Amino acid sequence: MEKGKNKSVIDLLWDLFASVKLAVVIFSLISVTSMVGTVLEQNAEPEKNIRVLIKMFGVGHETAHSIYGILDSLGFMNMYHSWWFITFLLLFAANLIICSLDRLPRIWKLVREHIRPLSQEHIEKMSIRRSVSVKNKPSGIKEDVSSSISKIGFKPAESSSGNSFQFYAEKGNFTRLGVYITHLSILVILAGAIIGLKFGFNGFLNLPEGQISPVAYKDRGSEVPLGFEVRCDNFDVEYYGESDMPKAYRSWLTVLDGGKEVLKKVISVNNPLTYKGITFYQASFGPVRENMKGGILVLRLVSSDGKSTQINTNIGGNFSMPGSSAEARVTNFSPALSFDQSGRPFTYDANLVNPAAYIEFSNLGGKPYSGWILKRYPQTWRLPDGSSVEFLDYWGVEYTGLQVRKDPGVLIVYLGCILMATGLYITFFMSHKRLWVNVTEEKGAAKILIGASANRNRAAFERDIEKLAGLLGEGHKGGK
Amino acid sequence: MSGSASSVFFGLSTIAYILAMVLYIGYLAFRKNQVGVVATTVTVAGFISQTLAILLRWKEFYEVGQMGWLRAVPLTNLYESLVFFVWCLILAYLVIEFRYKNRSFGAFITPVAGLVLAFIDISGMSKDIQPLVPALQSNWLLAHVMMSFIAYSMFAVSFSTGLMYLIVKTDNRNQPAYLFWTIMLGIFAIVLCAMGLDYLTFKVAVKSQEELIKGYLFKASFRNSSSAIALLSFAASAAIIFVIWRFGGVLKKIITSLNISAETLDEITYKSIAMGFPIFTLGGLIFGAIWADQAWGKYWTWDPKETWSLITWFFYAFYLHSRLMRGWKGKRVAMVAVLGFVAVIFTYLGVNLLLSGLHSYGSQ
Numbered sequence: 001m002e003k004g005k006n007k008s009v010i011d012l013l014w015d016l017f018a019s020v021k022l023a024v025v026i027f028s029l030i031s032v033t034s035m036v037g038t039v040l041e042q043n044a045e046p047e048k049n050i051r052v053l054i055k056m057f058g059v060g061h062e063t064a065h066s067i068y069g070i071l072d073s074l075g076f077m078n079m080y081h082s083w084w085f086i087t088f089l090l091l092f093a094a095n096l097i098i099c100s101l102d103r104l105p106r107i108w109k110l111v112r113e114h115i116r117p118l119s120q121e122h123i124e125k126m127s128i129r130r131s132v133s134v135k136n137k138p139s140g141i142k143e144d145v146s147s148s149i150s151k152i153g154f155k156p157a158e159s160s161s162g163n164s165f166q167f168y169a170e171k172g173n174f175t176r177l178g179v180y181i182t183h184l185s186i187l188v189i190l191a192g193a194i195i196g197l198k199f200g201f202n203g204f205l206n207l208p209e210g211q212i213s214p215v216a217y218k219d220r221g222s223e224v225p226l227g228f229e230v231r232c233d234n235f236d237v238e239y240y241g242e243s244d245m246p247k248a249y250r251s252w253l254t255v256l257d258g259g260k261e262v263l264k265k266v267i268s269v270n271n272p273l274t275y276k277g278i279t280f281y282q283a284s285f286g287p288v289r290e291n292m293k294g295g296i297l298v299l300r301l302v303s304s305d306g307k308s309t310q311i312n313t314n315i316g317g318n319f320s321m322p323g324s325s326a327e328a329r330v331t332n333f334s335p336a337l338s339f340d341q342s343g344r345p346f347t348y349d350a351n352l353v354n355p356a357a358y359i360e361f362s363n364l365g366g367k368p369y370s371g372w373i374l375k376r377y378p379q380t381w382r383l384p385d386g387s388s389v390e391f392l393d394y395w396g397v398e399y400t401g402l403q404v405r406k407d408p409g410v411l412i413v414y415l416g417c418i419l420m421a422t423g424l425y426i427t428f429f430m431s432h433k434r435l436w437v438n439v440t441e442e443k444g445a446a447k448i449l450i451g452a453s454a455n456r457n458r459a460a461f462e463r464d465i466e467k468l469a470g471l472l473g474e475g476h477k478g479g480k
Numbered sequence: 481m482s483g484s485a486s487s488v489f490f491g492l493s494t495i496a497y498i499l500a501m502v503l504y505i506g507y508l509a510f511r512k513n514q515v516g517v518v519a520t521t522v523t524v525a526g527f528i529s530q531t532l533a534i535l536l537r538w539k540e541f542y543e544v545g546q547m548g549w550l551r552a553v554p555l556t557n558l559y560e561s562l563v564f565f566v567w568c569l570i571l572a573y574l575v576i577e578f579r580y581k582n583r584s585f586g587a588f589i590t591p592v593a594g595l596v597l598a599f600i601d602i603s604g605m606s607k608d609i610q611p612l613v614p615a616l617q618s619n620w621l622l623a624h625v626m627m628s629f630i631a632y633s634m635f636a637v638s639f640s641t642g643l644m645y646l647i648v649k650t651d652n653r654n655q656p657a658y659l660f661w662t663i664m665l666g667i668f669a670i671v672l673c674a675m676g677l678d679y680l681t682f683k684v685a686v687k688s689q690e691e692l693i694k695g696y697l698f699k700a701s702f703r704n705s706s707s708a709i710a711l712l713s714f715a716a717s718a719a720i721i722f723v724i725w726r727f728g729g730v731l732k733k734i735i736t737s738l739n740i741s742a743e744t745l746d747e748i749t750y751k752s753i754a755m756g757f758p759i760f761t762l763g764g765l766i767f768g769a770i771w772a773d774q775a776w777g778k779y780w781t782w783d784p785k786e787t788w789s790l791i792t793w794f795f796y797a798f799y800l801h802s803r804l805m806r807g808w809k810g811k812r813v814a815m816v817a818v819l820g821f822v823a824v825i826f827t828y829l830g831v832n833l834l835l836s837g838l839h840s841y842g843s844q
């Protein structure tokens with residue numbers, strides 16, 4: 001430590017990284033660049049951010065274009081993954097490590113150092129002080145003092161000399177390490193994130209009903225082999241009432257490993273499927289537009305006397321009603337049917353929001369009949385002769401949008417989060433409390449002097465000490 | 481949803497808080513104890529009414545949603561979360577009033593509540609109960625949003641007391657800290673006035689936030705079609721800041737005459753941040769990340785909301801470090817506390833209103 005002016009480069013670097021000034025500079029750099037990154041949309045088409053620049057600076061398209069060019073070459077359009085932003089984060093980590101290491105030995109000494117008896121003058125200088133006088137010999141109240149200290153949750157140690165004695169106790173000296181646990185947790189989270197980036201991937205997979213895939217796709221379209229296959233058996237959306245606002249959407253997935261079905265699960269938003277470290281999240285859905293009229297129509301036919309059969313047909317397909325001579329034919333289909341003011345049907349959406357099939361019956365109770373049946377409206381399923389056609393599904397025309405992720409670092413990140421919560425709790429809600437109770441004989445009475453200190457949340461500890469003083473006063477009354 | 485009982489109670493609480501704001505300011509100005517008692521009573525009445533309103537809305541949501549009590553927490557849109565924020569803030573204020581036996585903070589905290597409620601009305605944000613989109617159907621919703629707003633209200637308290645601290649501690653008009661608080665308070669007052677003017681001028685319910693930004697916000701003042709009115713508004717703002725700057729000493733006198741020491745203000749600022757910071761870290765950042773991980777498979781994507789939460793976190797982490805490590809007390813850290821809350825406002829409103837407006841296509 002006696003190096004004086006001839007500090008080595010390493011010492012200088014150490015000092016630099018241990019300094020709070022550098023921390024402030026790094027905090028500011030990360031914050032300011034992050035702010036820029038929230039204004040410019042990340043990984044967006046150039047035109048979007050050029051518009052943003054035009055709106056912000058009120059410049060012409062040409063100027064905005066050249067500003068964009070400069071920002072883009074500096075990496076601002078994907079800035080959170082740019083080399084310089086990652087460098088800021090690494091500098092932050094280095095700063096955190098060195099700052100902590102620099103201060104740790106001193107704090108460690110404090111933590112290891114156990115409480116020792118103090119002289120009366122020292123106790124009188126403590127930030128929390130109380131004194132009680134009891135008409136008894138000091139030796140007569142020893143038991144009382146010790147048990148009172150236990151009552152407020154401390155285990156007292158004793159030292160006595162002659163006629164006087166002292167009890168002293170402490171609690172929570174480890175809490176001084178709380179801040180280091182918090183610092184460590186940030187490093188653990190960063191480590192988890194790096195492991196995830198290095199050994200994991202983030203991809204997506206749009207899987208139509210009935211199809212199977214051995215791969216997922218990364219953002220730039222490259223394939224990532226899964227090591228197994230995943231199949232979408234079914235996909236379904238549930239809506240709020242008669243609105244087109246989805247209440248829930250679900251995919252029935254099957255995992256095939258080595259050609260064998262190994263796992264089946266119905267996934268929904270907030271409820272993913274994991275197999276061999278790869279997790280499938282329900283992210284979106286959509287129609288397979290080019291196949292909109294080529295799906296399989298799943299109907300349940302119920303005759304008027306209650307006999308039912310389930311059939312699969314398609315647009316243009318024929319079927320016969322059970323228990324009757326009626327022949328039916330699906331002649332039209334709409335993915336999202338509605339009726340205009342004059343009652344004419346029209347399709348209001350290309351997505352499968354309100355699927356409807358138009359069915360013509362040759363002979364229903366002696367008469368021909370035709371009409372729309374809608375999947376979401378069971379009242380349209382009933383036919384005039386008491387039989388019904390239940391629209392169960394129109395299958396094979398929607399894909400489920402899956403977010404596919406492998407992240408071996410995520411458990412480490414979670415561990416870091418737990419550490420952080422623990423560290424913060426210790427730091428802000430616990431404290432290192434110390435107390436000394438000195439008893440001396442004074443004019444035939446026992447003079448009890450209490451001194452105490454807490455490095456945080458002093459007010460609460462002061463109330464405990466108040467209680468202790470009260471107990472000692474009472475003990476005297478009882479003992480008389 | 482019928483014209484529900486909850487909206488009646490919400491209306492009552494809004495009126496009560498705005499009345500309380502006037503009363504607390506009157507109490508500061510005239511220092512009549514009776515005024516103070518009435519102010520507290522009105523605040524408590526408003527708080528009870530708002531509590532009832534939130535519970536009733538919870539019940540209504542439960543009946544509409546049919547997904548159980550936990551999925552019916554009225555914390556799912558901007559309107560509901562702002563109402564909850566006001567509720568937490570008033571609760572925190574009442575705790576401080578009873579604990580420190582001092583009413584003077586009321587004049588600084590009820591305006592924050594008033595500003596938020598005025599903002600709800602002028603922005604015309606939807607007050608309807610909206611069904612939950614699938615991503616929000618998670619048990620993390622309750623923990624994440626509730627804890628975030630408890631933390632935000634703590635930060636709002638530290639903002640108020642931090643500002644008061646600066647007022648008490650500065651007297652030289654050329655001091656940076658003096659300039660800082662006068663400008664801050666000025667902007668606060670100007671935004672409140674401008675939004676009030678918007679409300680008085682248009683009295684319309686806007687459909688979307690984007691419509692608000694494009695069509696109404698500050699249209700009665702700064703962004704008026706008549707450039708004369710716009711210029712006048714800027715001149716008026718400059719005048720407001722000047723008046724506050726010139727007569728800031730009056731505010732100082734008022735506060736110091738009310739037996740709040742600068743140390744108490746500093747202590748409340750610190751304590752609310754020391755409470756808010758861990759709650760924000762756990763509920764806002766960690767629970768948010770876990771939820772995102774379960775819903776989308778990404779615990780951190782650097783989207784504007786997350787990024788601004790992190791910036792806010794940096795501000796308060798900086799406050800705590802400079803105070804605990806460096807032993808900085810006083811004006812410098814108080815300014816950090818005030819700026820921290822500006823970051824909170826931006827995280828919550830700016831990201832939704834300004835950044836999304838910037839990124840939208842819309843009319844050009």
